[in-house]
Amino acid sequence: MKALNDQELHNLAMNIVGRQLEAEGYEFMGVNSKPKKNPQFVCLKDKELHFIVVRNVAYPEDPKSYDGALMAKMKDHAQKHKAKIYYAGVGLYNASNRNLPVYLNEEYLVEYEGLIEI
Numbered sequence: 001m002k003a004l005n006d007q008e009l010h011n012l013a014m015n016i017v018g019r020q021l022e023a024e025g026y027e028f029m030g031v032n033s034k035p036k037k038n039p040q041f042v043c044l045k046d047k048e049l050h051f052i053v054v055r056n057v058a059y060p061e062d063p064k065s066y067d068g069a070l071m072a073k074m075k076d077h078a079q080k081h082k083a084k085i086y087y088a089g090v091g092l093y094n095a096s097n098r099n100l101p102v103y104l105n106e107e108y109l110v111e112y113e114g115l116i117e118i
Helices: 005-023 068-080
Strands: 026-030 042-043 048-057 084-093 110-111
Touching: 005 026, 005 042, 005 048, 005 084, 042 068, 068 084
Parallel strands: 048 084
Antiparallel strands: 026 042, 042 048, 084 110
16 A cells, blocks of 8 residues: 655645535646646636635545635735635545545545635
């Protein structure tokens, strides 16, 4: 069994959020899959610019809580571009035991409640 590394978990979280954005009619202007390079998604919807910061969150952390200092910095950046800023925290957990890592080709649980506007 191979545990997913940080980049793989981040990519998985981005795929989950990306599918939601696509389903809701967001148009992708830019996508950045590096975990520390923000925002991960720059999108247009209803002629408005949206910045979305994506984080994969390991158990027992709460996917709805975010780094306030980072998001304040991102909000300033978004305002300069007349954009809305959102946080998307995605909890990814091993399905059989949340204390174990998420393994490649094994079942996992997703805790994601959508975008949080900052």
